[in-house]
Amino acid sequence: MSFWNAVGKVVVSIGKALFEEVKKNAEEVKKYKSQYAGKDDQALLKIIKNEIGAKRLAAFSLLKSRGWESDDIKTVLDLEKDLADFEKMSKEIG
Numbered sequence: 001m002s003f004w005n006a007v008g009k010v011v012v013s014i015g016k017a018l019f020e021e022v023k024k025n026a027e028e029v030k031k032y033k034s035q036y037a038g039k040d041d042q043a044l045l046k047i048i049k050n051e052i053g054a055k056r057l058a059a060f061s062l063l064k065s066r067g068w069e070s071d072d073i074k075t076v077l078d079l080e081k082d083l084a085d086f087e088k089m090s091k092e093i094g
Helices: 003-036 041-050 053-065 070-093
Strands: none
Touching (some): 003 041, 003 053, 041 053, 041 070, 053 070
16 A cells, blocks of 8 residues: 555545534534523523533524624623622722
8 A cells, every 4th residue: 555545544534533523513512502592691691601612602603593793792701701800809909
C-alpha cells in the first residue's frame, strides 16, 4: 500500500468519526429543544448562562426562534453579570 493510500484511509476514517459525532450532537440538541420548548425566556437565558454543549445550544436556538438576536442574548447575559458584580461590591463596601 502506498503512502497516499494509507493517508486516504486515515482521512476517510476521521471523516466518518467526525460525521457520527456531529450527528450525535444534533440529536442531543433536538432532544433538549423539545424538553425546553415550554420554558420561558428567563429560564432559557439561565440555561445558556449555566450549561454547556447541547443544552446551551438548544436554549440559544429556541430564543433565536422566538425573535431574539444573538447580540441581545449576549447583552442580557452581560448585564446580569454586571449586576451580580455590583451587588457583590456593594456587600463588600457595607
